[in-house]
Amino acid sequence: MPINEALLKILVCPEDKTPVTYAAPEVLTRINSAAARGELKNRKGEAVTQAFKEALVRADGRVLYPIIDGIPVMIIDEGIDVSQ
Secondary structure, eight states, X not given: OOOOHHHHHHOBOTTTOOBEEEOOHHHHHHHHHHHHTTOOXXXXXXXXXXXXXXXXXXXXXXXXXXXXXXXXOOOGGGOEETXX
């Protein structure tokens, strides 16, 4: 379920306050592949094993915030470094 456009316009990264946008399909594919291989961790260091259909990425493209059941998880420790 897509996020309401008005909400998306006001959402920002909780760490650096830059805007976020939907993650590109190729980013999701790479993140989901790493999760399937057991190589993905969130910023807290916990393993992330679930695949994501949607996610938000901050403006610099470095941190991804998953969208779970239509709700963006905008918590710094739950963010995922895209470079993994």
